[in-house]
Amino acid sequence: MPMHEQFRTPERYRFVKGIITQISESTVSIIPYGENNEVEGFYVPEVTEFWKGGLNHIPEVIGQPGDQGTMSAFVDDSGKLLVETLYVNHKQVRGKITAKKDNLLIVQQQEPTGLCSSGIALKFHTDAVTFDDIPVDMNKISVGQSIIAQGEMVGPNLLDVYRIEVN
């Protein structure tokens, strides 16, 4: 459920992506990438939802310290950060398919520095779909194509994909 409209304004909105340092049944703390100061988000009953893989959000708290947290939140009048959603280990990958085997693709993506590129393996979630909500047909995917994949990082170089687009 979206945050109450009283809080849900662009001025109050905060999008935070970084490493989870603490997570409990009521709050999550994240150190945003490129920053040193931890931010704490407070869950809101019947509003806050969590994601860790697949196409759906869940109401139960999920994630642990060390995971990547992507938080959509709003500041209330007292300065508290109210969490709308928390995505755990969510990642979007853009690159070129360099190899394909069964349910697995290897994609060459550019490093953030832009100076070099690195490979990442994509394996497909059981309910993986395209950007147009069509079940993924591996026969229509070829080496050399450009790909955008969204999924859960389940290892240093392994993405469990729930949605892809091939161009």
Next chain:
Amino acid sequence: MSVYYFSASYYADCGTGNSNNACNSVTGPCYNSAMQCAWANLSGHGNSIAYYCGSSWLCNDKRASDVPLFSCGDVLWVQDLCNNNGVHVTVVDHGPNVCFCESKCNSVNLMRAIDLTEGAFSYLENGSLTKGHIPVMIQT
């Protein structure tokens, strides 16, 4: 005031080596958490859809060459046609480099011409990043 209808996706590479930071000298770098976007037909940088798909590439009744020209620093009102959420975003990058003519939430087919930052897309989508693209109305 001008009104346009396009398809929007998001990218997490804003400000990194995967984006071209086309507007860096004008707007400063792109920030993934800010209300910003990449636009396909950017003054001084060309029309990425016409370049990749051909200027006569057609989506519904629009050609690639019909994508309006915006400049670095322009502020666009972007409204999500799936839920009517809207937000102002600043053009800070060039792209997307794709040829997609697509529909969502019962919209007509729309050309994808805007890449929102993860932060802007998440705001429009009530905190969700699970959709691949959304239909949007853009006002300038």
